[in-house]
Structures are given as structure tokens and as C-alpha cells.
Amino acid sequence: MKFRHGFKAEAKRIAARVREKVGLTPICPIDPVQVCARFDIRLLKLSEVEPDSPFLHGENRKFFSAVTVPRGGQTAILHNDKHHE
Secondary structure, X not given: OOOOOOHHHHHHHHHHHHHHHOOOOOOOOOOHHHHHHHOOOEXXXXXXXXXXXXXXXXXXXXXXXXXXXXXXXXXXXXXXOOOOO
């Protein structure tokens, strides 16, 4: 997948700010539960929902760790809690 010019650098800067706000060092892994609680974002575990999309089932599950789901003025993150197993 090709990203727009500057996307990766911007994503790294955002991740650094998020880590700083939740008290992590630059190399610490980001805990989705901690981050979502800090920023008042609803966290949904993929194992606890039944998404209709075939991209989120079976073998396809290994290809993503999370999906951001905007809805109106709110945001949720669908976290693939089986991604690293």
C-alpha cells in the first residue's frame, strides 16, 4: 500500500506524542487499553464483536492490529486482540 508523502513521519510524531501523554518512553509498546482510556475513545475487542466484513474473519485477521471507526463526533477503535498470538 502506498501512503501519501509525509504520512509515515507524521504517524511517528503522533505516536511519540501519545507515548509521552501516557507516560511511556519512545520505544515502549503502546497499550491500546491505556491510550483509549486516556483519550476517552471506546475500545472494542474483535473477539467480542461479530463484524460483517469478510476482511475481519479467518485468515484475514492476521493482517491488521486495529481499525479506527469514526461515528459522528465519536471514535472507536476495533482492536484485533488475537493479532499477536
